[in-house]
Amino acid sequence: MTADMRMALIILAAGLATYLTRVGGYLLVSNIKNMPPRLETALNAVPAAVLTTLVAPAFFDGGMDLKAAMLVALLVGFRSHGIPLIIAGWGTALLLRHFWLS
DSSP states (O other): OOHHHHHHHHHHHHHHHHHHHHHHHHHHHHTOSSOOHHHHHHHHHHHHHHHHHHHHHHHHHSOHHHHHHHHHHHHHHHHOOSHHHHHHHHHHHHHIIIIIOO
16 A cells, blocks of 8 residues: 555544544434533533643744734634634744745
């Protein structure tokens, strides 16, 4: 088996595993008629927890350009969301890497 074929199979397996866990979680929760308040509170906390686990290591392990980009995106996030936030953070990192770190 070639390396390209092996990589394609790994990507397909990862995609299938991701799909099945998402569908499985949806089916499990959709069958609950009366969701206990504690479970609903726990499920509402999941997006913030996932975001924290993605952002915190990048912030503390990244360089000054990444820290500045995240702080600019945070400040823009107080006024806006979505695309402007992404453009502000990405643009900051791009400009710092081009002019300051080159």
